[in-house]
Amino acid sequence: MSYLEHNIRTVPTGFSKILHFNWPLALLLIAVCCTGFLMLYSVAGGNLERWAEPQIIRFAVGMSVMVFMAFVPLNFWREVSVLAYVIALVLLLAIPVIGEFGKGSRRWIDLGFMRLQPSELMKIALVMVLALYYDWLDDKKISRPIWVAIPIVLTIIPTALVLSQPDLGTALLLVAGAAVMIFVAGVSWMYFVAALTGVAILVTAVFWSKDTDYQLLKDYQFRRIETFLDPSSDPLGSGYHITQSKIALGSGGMTGRGFMQGTQSRLNFLPEKHTDFIFTTLAEEFGYIGGMVLLLLYALILLFCIASALSNRDRYGSLVTIGVAATFFFYFSVNMSMVMGLAPVVGVPLPLVSYGGSAMMVLLAAFGLVQSAHVHRPR
């Protein structure tokens, strides 16, 4: 019985694959999305058509994509990893030429039937290409500078492009996701220590440079940092988001005001109430308990991804799963930190809950990869 034969025999084929889905993960995703519909319905003041309905349609499309990707053998995705990366990179490069302008930055490409956000695409493509790279790379070379430099370059190019849009949130997610993959793949601790030290020195230098001749940031950038550190210093200016968001969160209490009873978000005190700040509505209406339930759902999603990755003997599959899980983790943790005043306001939506097509489609597609890795894992 050859290794191949074993694989062929045990790896499910045809529609029986559906039985080998990571069902707990799929159900958790559906649960989170449903929470999203509920909140969008409430934020619109009981209006289904405004946000909830388009979101449900996208969810249906996204789920189909996920199921389709899960059925496609992982080997296919392995083969197209580089292609996906190249396509995403080309689209990113094309944005300044054919991109659509929105919310103060260029992010979209209008494909006619949908508006594509190449930076979202890049999130999966980068995970795929890094997984492929570390699947291919020999163990002994893994910590050698030259072989460490390659994934860094692979990350930096799209990050720089995304930053120039400018989209700080996505850039942050790209770097963090890539760093996790490089870390998990087994690159020496020393690189991470060095990187963290470097960042620490840079931050210190920036702060020390304030009010000197060699000031490294513009005054308004310093002000933003200060506002983040103390939002009450400018409650109606740049601190407005954070202050209002905290008020909404705080007024929920333990059990919240009840569904559709939130006052702060529906009265428009919160900007971006249906996108980046939707968590505040959840916390206001369902309170601390509601917020914790959502956090728990997210934690369980991560748990099932990690369990799947650990039990997968296919290195590419494990790495892709971990990469997707890490990206997902950074999504919600950055969003929640921002809403709770722990991080500066950068445009990162709450994954699968915030209103927005691209993010949801891409995340569900990414979980399609995770499912594919799970279904087609060697047994």
Place this chain on the structure above:
Amino acid sequence: MRRPQKPSTRRVTLARRTIILSGAMAGVMTMLGWRMRQIGVEQTSQFRLLAEENRVNIRLIPPTRGLVFDRRGEPLAYNEPNYKIDMVREQAEDPEAVLRRLATIIPISEEDIQTTLEQISQRRAFVPVTVADNLDWAHIAAVSANAPALPGISPELGHFRIYPHAHNFAHILGRVGPVSERDLERDSTNDPLLLIPRFQIGKTGVENTLEGPLRGEAGIKRIEVNAIGRVMRVLGREESKPGGALQLTIDHRLQNYAQKRVAGESAAIVVMDVRNGDLLTVASAPSYDPNKFVRGISTTDWNALNTDKYKPLLNKTVSGTYPPGSTFKMVVALAGLKHGFIEPAEKITCPGFMKLHDIKFHCWRRGGHGKMNLHNGLKQSCDVYFYETGQRVGIENISAMAKELGIGVKHDVELFSLQEGLAPTKAWKRARKGKDWVVGDTMNASIGQGFVLASPLQLAVMAARLASGNKVTPRLINAVDNTPQRVKEREPLDIDPAHLESVRKGMFGVVNEQRGTAGGSRLKIKGVQMAGKTGTSQVRRITKEERARGVIRNKDLPWERRDHALFVAFAPYDNPRYAISVVVEHGGGGSRAAAPIARDVMTHALELGEMQYLAPVQQRDKNQTLPLQQGSAGIKDDKA
């Protein structure tokens, strides 16, 4: 075939690193959960409060101002709805463009646009600025219909104060105006209404002195607002309490007549009922139109009013004080009689002057009057008679008598900016001028010159007290919010009635006997006589040289240097009802300029009969507006 029983090293590394990563993730999530608890549970009450403050706004509902009626129930001040357009800068993206669009819908001039833009740039972004007011309902409807194209523009309903009798009651009623910084400083009530932009409060007159009952009480509206302040719904409402109505003692018919009679002069007339002190007329000319102030007076008009030498803004009846001249002679006579320094029949010789040391004090009649008793002294207003009397009596007794008769005392009446006048004493001169009182000062005071000052109101009070023998006090407000104001108890004067009778007889002679100084001003009603006293008070000093050359006649002098003409009177002589005082600033002689006015006004007053109080005809509606019925006087009719 190789089927690894043991995981490869790199699988071990991956698993180990993944578990480390999971630990880090768990750490971050724990922190998020902890933070959520901190904000959501531990600080809830604080944030709940902030949320409530965010959401609920309390707006004041301004009350409508109380109405003012005269004794006949004629409306003197009411409110008219005023449709206006406000603009808030922060809601209008491009104020100028919005205003230009607005100009195509309602009539606003280029000048209005510029003024609004200027105001809007000076105020804070959320403060509403009035773009146009006094608009028709049709204009408001048009603006409302076009609201989406006019961001930041909102039609508002306000109220205008309307004074239907315009000039004729300006000095009594005063006017309302927006709250100023100084009003806020002086205010001790801390009424939140005062903070409403452009809230109207009484500035002068009764509007000011009876601000309390007229203002009413604020209502409260609790509203839910969204982040930009737009009202989402009203949560609760407590209606405002409208201001109370006032009824004045003034009779508008007599007031209007008096104002008309002195039109063109700089004069003051006060008519009082001697029986209860009711002020029937408080006329001051020239006057101004308070409606102009309410609608925003132009700078030109304002400057014209301010620089006019006839001082139209001054209520001369109470804020103007004049040397009473010969009208003061009753005071001197009564003081002399009271303290036994003169007898009514006692004769004093008038050679045309009285010499004190080297100074000659002249009588108005150069040749002198010859032998004068009290009756003739008053009738012919002989100065020498009163120089002598005054000198005997002394200033302290004169001053006390003046105060007994209401001169140099502040009367408790709701007229604005009351002046106290002056009944001088020795102590006063020492304190005020730093000099001792001299006999010459007494001589001057004896003929109502020198330091003595009286307002027309005080002169009317004096006439009323002489006529009735009672301590009559002026009364302006008959009822506040349907509660009648009490009439002061009648208290007899501390003067022997026989003395009063002799003085009254002298005053009768002034008007009705041969050689009386006001002989030309007898009443035109048969069988009804008026008793009075003329006064001509000098406002300049006549030098020796001028006297030698001959005193310059009034009509040859510039207006400001001419004598004041005064007249006080009461009628009917045998059963006094009304007392009157007339002052014509720089009018010349009292007998020629003031007495005829008094005669006409008094005749009119007596012809009106008993001026009964009547309840206001119109019912007060919720808005305290008074849709005037056809035929009643008012500017509304003029407009239509």
